[in-house]
Amino acid sequence: MNNLSPVIVGAGPAGIRAAATLIAAGLKPVVVDEAIKAGGQIYRQPPDGFTRPKSSLYGFESRKADRLHHLFEAIRPQIDYRPGTLVWNAGADHLDLMASDGAAASLGFSHLLLATGATDRVQPFDGWLTPGVFTLGAAQIALKFQGSILGPRIAFAGTGPLLYLVAYQYAKAGADVVGVFDTARFADKLAALPGLLHGIGHLAKGMYYVAWLRAHGVPMYGGIVPLRVEGEGRVQGFAWQGGGRTKRVDCDAVAFGLGLRSETQLADLLGCRFAYDDLNRAWLPERSLSGRTSLAHVYLAGDGAGIAGADAAELAGERAALALLEDAGHVADRRRIALLESRLKRIAKFRHGLERAFPLPPADWGGAALADDLVLCRCEAITAGSLRQAARDLGVTELNRLKALTRIGMGRCQGRICGAAATAILAAELQCAPKAVGRLRGQAPVKPLPVVTLGREDAA
Amino acid sequence: MSARRYDTAILGGGIVGASAALNLARSGLSVVLLERGFCGAGASGVNYGGVRRQGRPPEQIPLSLRAHAIWARLQDHIGIDGEYIRSGHLKLARSETEMASLLAYRDRIAGLGLKLELVSGNTLRDRFPMLGSAVVGASYCADDGHANPRLVSPAFARAAAKAGAEIREQTEVTAVERTGNGFMLQAGGDEIRAGYLLNCAGPGAGLATQAFGETVPLSSGYPCLGVTEPLPPLFAFNLGVEGGGVYARQVARGNVVFGGGKGYALDDRNCRPDMKALMQTLQDGTALLPALRQTHVIRFWSGVEAYMPDRNPVLGPSATTPGLLHGFGFSGAGFQIGPAAGAVLADLVRDGRTATPIEAFSIQRFTRTRQMAPAKSYS
Amino acid sequence: MALLQRVAETHRQTVDFILDGQPCQALVGDTVLTAVLIQRDRLRIEEFNGAPRAGFCLMGACQDCWMLTEDGTRLRACTSFVVAGMRLVSV
Numbered sequence: 022m023n024n025l026s027p028v029i030v031g032a033g034p035a036g037i038r039a040a041a042t043l044i045a046a047g048l049k050p051v052v053v054d055e056a057i058k059a060g061g062q063i064y065r066q067p068p069d070g071f072t073r074p075k076s077s078l079y080g081f082e083s084r085k086a087d088r089l090h091h092l093f094e095a096i097r098p099q100i101d102y103r104p105g106t107l108v109w110n111a112g113a114d115h116l117d118l119m120a121s122d123g124a125a126a127s128l129g130f131s132h133l134l135l136a137t138g139a140t141d142r143v144q145p146f147d148g149w150l151t152p153g154v155f156t157l158g159a160a161q162i163a164l165k166f167q168g169s170i171l172g173p174r175i176a177f178a179g180t181g182p183l184l185y186l187v188a189y190q191y192a193k194a195g196a197d198v199v200g201v202f203d204t205a206r207f208a209d210k211l212a213a214l215p216g217l218l219h220g221i222g223h224l225a226k227g228m229y230y231v232a233w234l235r236a237h238g239v240p241m242y243g244g245i246v247p248l249r250v251e252g253e254g255r256v257q258g259f260a261w262q263g264g265g266r267t268k269r270v271d272c273d274a275v276a277f278g279l280g281l282r283s284e285t286q287l288a289d290l291l292g293c294r295f296a297y298d299d300l301n302r303a304w305l306p307e308r309s310l311s312g313r314t315s316l317a318h319v320y321l322a323g324d325g326a327g328i329a330g331a332d333a334a335e336l337a338g339e340r341a342a343l344a345l346l347e348d349a350g351h352v353a354d355r356r357r358i359a360l361l362e363s364r365l366k367r368i369a370k371f372r373h374g375l376e377r378a379f380p381l382p383p384a385d386w387g388g389a390a391l392a393d394d395l396v397l398c399r400c401e402a403i404t405a406g407s408l409r410q411a412a413r414d415l416g417v418t419e420l421n422r423l424k425a426l427t428r429i430g431m432g433r434c435q436g437r438i439c440g441a442a443a444t445a446i447l448a449a450e451l452q453c454a455p456k457a458v459g460r461l462r463g464q465a466p467v468k469p470l471p472v473v474t475l476g477r478e479d480a481a
Numbered sequence: 482m483s484a485r486r487y488d489t490a491i492l493g494g495g496i497v498g499a500s501a502a503l504n505l506a507r508s509g510l511s512v513v514l515l516e517r518g519f520c521g522a523g524a525s526g527v528n529y530g531g532v533r534r535q536g537r538p539p540e541q542i543p544l545s546l547r548a549h550a551i552w553a554r555l556q557d558h559i560g561i562d563g564e565y566i567r568s569g570h571l572k573l574a575r576s577e578t579e580m581a582s583l584l585a586y587r588d589r590i591a592g593l594g595l596k597l598e599l600v601s602g603n604t605l606r607d608r609f610p611m612l613g614s615a616v617v618g619a620s621y622c623a624d625d626g627h628a629n630p631r632l633v634s635p636a637f638a639r640a641a642a643k644a645g646a647e648i649r650e651q652t653e654v655t656a657v658e659r660t661g662n663g664f665m666l667q668a669g670g671d672e673i674r675a676g677y678l679l680n681c682a683g684p685g686a687g688l689a690t691q692a693f694g695e696t697v698p699l700s701s702g703y704p705c706l707g708v709t710e711p712l713p714p715l716f717a718f719n720l721g722v723e724g725g726g727v728y729a730r731q732v733a734r735g736n737v738v739f740g741g742g743k744g745y746a747l748d749d750r751n752c753r754p755d756m757k758a759l760m761q762t763l764q765d766g767t768a769l770l771p772a773l774r775q776t777h778v779i780r781f782w783s784g785v786e787a788y789m790p791d792r793n794p795v796l797g798p799s800a801t802t803p804g805l806l807h808g809f810g811f812s813g814a815g816f817q818i819g820p821a822a823g824a825v826l827a828d829l830v831r832d833g834r835t836a837t838p839i840e841a842f843s844i845q846r847f848t849r850t851r852q853m854a855p856a857k858s859y860s
Numbered sequence: 861m862a863l864l865q866r867v868a869e870t871h872r873q874t875v876d877f878i879l880d881g882q883p884c885q886a887l888v889g890d891t892v893l894t895a896v897l898i899q900r901d902r903l904r905i906e907e908f909n910g911a912p913r914a915g916f917c918l919m920g921a922c923q924d925c926w927m928l929t930e931d932g933t934r935l936r937a938c939t940s941f942v943v944a945g946m947r948l949v950s951v
Binding site for chain 2: 110112117125127292401415416419422425426431432433435464465466469470471472473475
């Protein structure tokens with residue numbers, strides 16, 4: 022039992038809880054994290070020298086953030102912590118790393134717990150490449166991590182809980198929020214109330230943001246369709262359709278997002294079995310409530326394995342660590358496991374409610390409705406029309422085939438940004454369900470890797 | 482269900498099988514091509530994309546020259562240009578020994594129709610200023626080049642379909658047997674009968690060789706390939722190195738595709754590039770092209786290729802079974818010659834003979850003698 | 861016009877760097893992206909259509925904020941911190 026070498030990827034809520042759980046059982050895990058400081062995206066800590074209090078950075082979540090940061094500081098001496106380190110490839114028994122100084126290294130593991138988090142889910146629309154269009158997450162990072170705002174006049178568009186939260190944070194920070202443009206309808210939120218009641222605290226916070234924005238005169242629109250970002254070379258306005266009419270507003274920036282999508286590349290490279298998840302509208306690595314995957318010794322926790330939020334991530338991190346310990350021969354604490362699982366189930370119900378409250382736009386919005394000349398791929402300028410042409414003229418019926426013939430998903434981001442749109446377009450073209458076109462397979466490196474890192478003489 | 486009958490059934494929709502299907506269909510013969518995945522998605526589609534004659538052993542040169550003529554009219558032949566360009570192929574020497582080896586190769590293939598130009602010293606620096614100081618000389622084959630295998634190989638199958646061949650993708654062949662007047666196959670739940678059977682199944686070619694009692698030393702190989710982000714134009718030629726190792730080409734979009742070393746198998750259909758091999762490739766590659774040092778790799782990949790111990794394909798009639806023809810085992814160098822290999826197979830079906838010399842590729846070489854030439858890399 | 865405005869944490873020490881040949885100032889703890897977008901409305905010119913780009917996700921996922929330095933090194937602007945003397949190019 023002493024020769025275990027567990028590795029945790031990610032130092033957000035899931036990864037930190039998992040590490041603490043393993044330490045409590047007497048293990049010394051390696052924790053590899055791409056960020057320079059622990060906390061993940063939600064509890065991201067600003068660089069050294071920044072002085073705003075946590076209450077200002079994390080709002081209602083500041084106590085949770087503080088607790089998690091303190092937990093991390095407490096366990097830090099007992100882990101092998103690798104901040105600023107990219108895991109760019111995963112094999113059956115080792116990870117390939119790039120350390121913060123650019124050096125390559127190989128890291129073996131006996132057990133691997135992936136807590137890789139999530140990024141914004143987006144759908145391309147006219148003008149989305151214009152400088153000044155960012156994701157909702159980006160808008161929040163600018164403020165939280167850099168003390169800066171995009172704008173000063175900024176439109177918030179899309180859907181999901183982050184939409185109102187970030188709009189509120191921006192308005193409070195002094196930005197001129199020209200509007201909150203929700204692709205979901207208010208009616209959707211009412212219909213979802215029973216589900217949302219499972220997370221009454223979250224619901225109260227959401228209602229608080231909306232009430233605050235309303236009280237401060239921020240215009241809010243529901244059931245809109247983003248039409249275009251105006252401006253050559255930089256954002257000058259935002260146009261949308263709502264209530265059967267087309268309207269526009271002047272602004273300097275647009276923050277846009279449709280909820281979150283999981284970062285599943287490492288599970289993919291490892292060969293975890295994936296299944297289509299209707300709730301997330303995405304292919305996700307299969308996992309049980311315990312965090313076990315189709316591969317022995319590989320565990321998943323947090324938003325990287327399906328979006329459930331930070332509270333669920335903490336619970337799932339601990340649960341997956343307990344599964345790891347049990348599989349390694351430790352005695353399982355059944356009562357603790359039962360408690361964690363019951364809480365995870367309750368959050369899952371709330372999560373279903375959230376999905377109903379902030380439904381993704383209908384599939385055809387990101388599919389058939391996109392103009393042929395719209396660039397879907399920010400990396401290599403692949404257009405919607407070229408995908409349709411491949412489907413029509415080349416008989417493409419599957420996503421990886423589409424990738425091979427059009428380069429979609431082959432650029433620097435490996436389809437993180439364009440994958441959902443490519444799926445929607447191909448499915449619309451074939452008039453089939455998104456899952457029927459398959460899953461875009463990933464390849465190492467998970468992110469662009471400097472040639473010098475690989476070519477270095479001291480490379481492991 | 483009653484069995485459909487065709488003049489020819491082809492196992493495998495790679496560039497060889499699809500080229501054979503295209504040629505046969507254009508000759509007016511009925512053809513069915515059976516592919517377990519998608520056509521041109523195996524080794525034919527994920528390979529490096531080198532289209533070169535230089536470096537091939539003398540016995541491959543006639544086949545390679547025939548292919549060269551097909552590549553010349555690729556657009557007419559398969560309907561797309563496939564990003565094929567005659568960029569030249571520059572094979573580098575990093576030592577005087579390697580330079581001597583390039584010279585010896587030129588002498589060995591003299592008179593076979595390949596024009597090679599040896600460059601070194603100041604001429605080399607002037608003509609190819611992007612090369613690093615590790616390079617002492619090179620052999621240049623002006624009409625060689627490169628193309629995009631992801632586009633070219635599937636296009637052969639589409640062209641074949643357009644010419645009348647029946648292309649069945651995602652169709653696994655589960656049984657083959659010889660009948661009184663041809664062959665019977667079980668494929669995707671159907672029974673298929675054909676007068677001729679072409680075994681172009683690459684790494685899966687063992688199904689047919691085993692079914693007809695032919696043992697061949699077929700193995701699988703896994704190239705290690707990668708691609709950089711788009712870069713400003715650095716070099717036009719397809720780059721290789723004497724003795725094997727690094728190879729690289731820059732595509733019109735700016736990405737540099739490179740490869741070298743061997744990957745490993747996960748199972749019989751899936752494989753991964755080996756990161757240590759890629760690190761070595763990039764270390765060597767940046768010595769040859771120093772400008773690559775400042776770039777990023779955005780993707781690595783591999784694919785399953787069929788290898789023979791002498792690095793020559795098996796191309797031609799079966800030794801045991803009339804009507805069975807083989808075209809597999811191209812050993813990591815089949816992309817350029819694949820279209821001609823398919824044309825040769827079509828010749829054999831249609832005419833019973835071919836004008837292209839293929840004796841060296843006979844399957845009987847493995848039964849005649851067990852003494853193999855040592856494997857030599859021709860990259 | 862700049863895409864980013866500072867609204868907090870302005871007490872930090874300054875960092876001198878060069879952007880498109882011009883001397884500029886950032887603050888310690890600024891990412892390259894922040895340092896540049898406080899001055900400009902773009903980070904780079906995209907390779908294919910020649911259009912300006914200014915990043916998108918700010919969390920190292922979308923790979924849309926690559927910038928060049930004068931010596932040709934590429935930096936992902938949202939995850940690299942500005943360093944005194946850096947010579948960045950946005951054109």
